[in-house]
Amino acid sequence: MNLSEKDQLYHWHPYTQHQTTGLLPAIVKGEGALLWDETGKEYIDAIASWWVNPYGHANKLVADAIYAQLITLEHVLFGGFTNEPAVRLSEKLLTLLPSNQKKIFFSDNGSTAVEVALKAALQYFYNQGEQRTKVIAFEDAFHGDTFGAMASSGITFFTEAFQGSLIHVDRIPVPVQGREGESLAQLEKLLQTGDYAAFIFEPLVQGAAGMVMYAPEALEALMKLCQAQKVFTIADEVMTGFGKTGKNFACDYLGVQPDMMCLSKALTAGAIPMALTTFTQEIFDGFLDADVNKALFHGHTFTANPTGCAAALAGLSLLESDEMQANIQRIHQKHLAFQSQIAQHSKVKTTRVLGVVFAFEIKTDNTESYYGNLRNKLYHFFIENGIILRPVGNIVYILPPYVITDQQLDKVYQIVERAIEMV
Numbered sequence: 001m002n003l004s005e006k007d008q009l010y011h012w013h014p015y016t017q018h019q020t021t022g023l024l025p026a027i028v029k030g031e032g033a034l035l036w037d038e039t040g041k042e043y044i045d046a047i048a049s050w051w052v053n054p055y056g057h058a059n060k061l062v063a064d065a066i067y068a069q070l071i072t073l074e075h076v077l078f079g080g081f082t083n084e085p086a087v088r089l090s091e092k093l094l095t096l097l098p099s100n101q102k103k104i105f106f107s108d109n110g111s112t113a114v115e116v117a118l119k120a121a122l123q124y125f126y127n128q129g130e131q132r133t134k135v136i137a138f139e140d141a142f143h144g145d146t147f148g149a150m151a152s153s154g155i156t157f158f159t160e161a162f163q164g165s166l167i168h169v170d171r172i173p174v175p176v177q178g179r180e181g182e183s184l185a186q187l188e189k190l191l192q193t194g195d196y197a198a199f200i201f202e203p204l205v206q207g208a209a210g211m212v213m214y215a216p217e218a219l220e221a222l223m224k225l226c227q228a229q230k231v232f233t234i235a236d237e238v239m240t241g242f243g244k245t246g247k248n249f250a251c252d253y254l255g256v257q258p259d260m261m262c263l264s265k266a267l268t269a270g271a272i273p274m275a276l277t278t279f280t281q282e283i284f285d286g287f288l289d290a291d292v293n294k295a296l297f298h299g300h301t302f303t304a305n306p307t308g309c310a311a312a313l314a315g316l317s318l319l320e321s322d323e324m325q326a327n328i329q330r331i332h333q334k335h336l337a338f339q340s341q342i343a344q345h346s347k348v349k350t351t352r353v354l355g356v357v358f359a360f361e362i363k364t365d366n367t368e369s370y371y372g373n374l375r376n377k378l379y380h381f382f383i384e385n386g387i388i389l390r391p392v393g394n395i396v397y398i399l400p401p402y403v404i405t406d407q408q409l410d411k412v413y414q415i416v417e418r419a420i421e422m423v
């Protein structure tokens, strides 16, 4: 049996209906934007392995930093102790984050980063003796698959089986062009009740919804309304963080600062699962008390894992390098050129670009479901042609590692154009 066959025997994969899923390619090696499976077939990883790997697979600098940390101190508990890589990472990150972000809480993945933010928001008001138990989120948001994160997410078939077991979240429309007023009006109405602890959002780009984009000004208006009512604003930058939008963080486009931020995915250069939630001093101070019960009783075993922090430090040094910044600009320019090339195509409905994110919608007669037939046809066409892309319904997006070469990116565009012709 090869790896793919053994995999089918042993594994339950994420977001997978195994009754209708065949053997899955077994990836055995990666380098830069490329991956190879056990048969020797080559793939271009055009979505940076679910947006986690901007600096390329098997990056030597990251690997060396991890190895050096592993043979110095691989892990130590963060309850009652601290460690050097955690301190160095936070010191560095706080110089890059919006200036009001002062405290960092570590966890393991994007969903836990969101849970921590939601729990901190809810408990902040509990500690104050104030009744604020609800949360506001965008329609079609994605914030992860644990319960709080799931409650805040809007993609129904991800969450529908669990209705009734979720915290109370009310949704407002995403302020895409033309719906800004509607979004603002609905938020205003919700806020009148005084029931809300937080408003959570993916700033500027909703990743899992299919790279839905909206303007910084629209988000600013919503955030200002919330902040006027002291409803905490939570920027979930799990996807958008670390250069994907063309700036370090999507929040860098805003004139308003969020109260909390959630970071994961590219945080550790795609090497080690880790996440963090960042806070203003004011929120942190809301947990200070002579009474121990006012503390945030939340923690994960691998919190502030030194090896993860070392990987993150290496990742940040790569992000800040001239080479990587030039790569981000280069990809952005190429996306713009490709956008103007396909925007007028009769089968292309809409196109959008921000930073290294490119997305377009294919014109279809009926509405395509998230994992519908067109999506599956496109997905398999891309895989057959050695390109890893995961369309969302009729939306195809490209979010390549920053190290992708021009030649590799051109190949991705060519296959995408052929896919448009095919449908």
Ligand SMILES: *Cc1c(COP(=O)(O)O)cnc(C)c1O
Residues within 6 Å of the ligand: 109, 110, 111, 112, 114, 142, 143, 144, 145, 202, 207, 208, 236, 237, 238, 239, 240, 264, 265
């Ligand atoms: C992926 C993602 C999450 C969840 O992260 P996991 O590591 O998969 O738990 C949360 N928010 C956003 C915006 C994401 O893209």
